[in-house]
Amino acid sequence: MTPSANSDMVFPHWNDKHGAVWGHQPVKLDHALHRLPLFTFEALADLIDHYPREHYSLIHMGGRGGRRFWREGDIAGMKGAEVIDWIRNGRMWLNLRNVNAVDRRYGALLDAAYQEVALRAPGAPMFDTKMGILISSPLAQVYYHADLPGQALWQIHGKKRLYVYPRSAPFLRPEDLENIALFGVEVDMPYHDWYDEFAQVFDLDAGDMAHWPLNAPHRVENLDCLNVSVTTEHWTRDIVRRHKVNVANGLLRTAIGHTPRSRAITGPGYWTKAAMQAVMRRTRWISRQRAQRREIAFRLDPQTRGGIIELGTPAE
Numbered sequence: 415m416t417p418s419a420n421s422d423m424v425f426p427h428w429n430d431k432h433g434a435v436w437g438h439q440p441v442k443l444d445h446a447l448h449r450l451p452l453f454t455f456e457a458l459a460d461l462i463d464h465y466p467r468e469h470y471s472l473i474h475m476g477g478r479g480g481r482r483f484w485r486e487g488d489i490a491g492m493k494g495a496e497v498i499d500w501i502r503n504g505r506m507w508l509n510l511r512n513v514n515a516v517d518r519r520y521g522a523l524l525d526a527a528y529q530e531v532a533l534r535a536p537g538a539p540m541f542d543t544k545m546g547i548l549i550s551s552p553l554a555q556v557y558y559h560a561d562l563p564g565q566a567l568w569q570i571h572g573k574k575r576l577y578v579y580p581r582s583a584p585f586l587r588p589e590d591l592e593n594i595a596l597f598g599v600e601v602d603m604p605y606h607d608w609y610d611e612f613a614q615v616f617d618l619d620a621g622d623m624a625h626w627p628l629n630a631p632h633r634v635e636n637l638d639c640l641n642v643s644v645t646t647e648h649w650t651r652d653i654v655r656r657h658k659v660n661v662a663n664g665l666l667r668t669a670i671g672h673t674p675r676s677r678a679i680t681g682p683g684y685w686t687k688a689a690m691q692a693v694m695r696r697t698r699w700i701s702r703q704r705a706q707r708r709e710i711a712f713r714l715d716p717q718t719r720g721g722i723i724e725l726g727t728p729a730e
């Protein structure tokens with residue numbers, strides 16, 4: 415799989431319009447990943463069967479219009495085909511994070527996809543790319559949130575609706591990005607129904623891919639069918655610098671109550687913040703904050719299709 419400038423392996427209908435708006439505007443275009451053998455349900459079941467515990471997240475979330483919650487669980491040794499069946503009959507979301515690192519076939523595909531993007535939308539070099547596979551229940555949703563790296567969403571099976579919001583206040587505030595950078599919890603951002611009046615809405619079918627400007631808040635609603643999607647992320651030098659500023663500004667705001675005035679990613683102020691956040695990372699203050707906010711609250715119930723078993727509060 416060696417893509418060239420003329421390759422249509424990943425994007426069969428990319429045109430100049432897509433290259434011109436890439437990274438600047440939310441955009442939807444078609445892709446060919448959903449036809450690959452790597453994404454049949456049999457292949458996905460086999461992948462789950464061998465997936466390392468530390469690289470997946472199982473999320474249980476609230477229904478539409480009901481109480482909003484988001485908590486993590488465990489597939490508890492169930493077979494991959496059963497896990498997919500439980501998701502089809504429940505209200506869950508399995509994220510096979512880092513699939514590119516876990517299985518090099520997906521890693522090769524990720525590399526090919528980003529090579530093709532780089533050829534078609536030339537810009538700053540992209541690195542530390544990651545791929546995740548999301549298997550999610552009918553009517554499941556991903557709450558309003560923002561991500562720190564560059565992101566794209568590739569629909570493989572099923573249908574979902576993507577809402578992309580402006581990346582300015584009130585939709586996105588500096589403290590929102592700082593909290594994500596410090597605590598790694600993306601879904602605590604304030605959200606009101608009327609935000610949707612300002613969203614761009616994309617209906618994603620199998621074979622559709624969406625990309626949006628860095629940090630743009632978004633949320634996702636599945637239609638009434640099992641969904642399989644791929645998320646990809648990437649970093650550039652400037653995205654890394656923005657992340658360091660978010661960490662440093664978050665520390666200033668959270669730890670000493672100072673409201674940061676600059677988000678510059680060059681100059682002496684930037685380098686002071688880069689050094690400060692590096693020191694705090696070494697003290698492991700940040701990783702301790704994250705650990706306290708991630709607990710396993712449930713596991714799949716092998717007796718009840720789509721069911722879960724609540725777990726008690728785990729020991730520290």
Ligand SMILES: [Fe+2]
Pocket residue numbers: 559560561565632
């Ligand atoms: Fe996201």
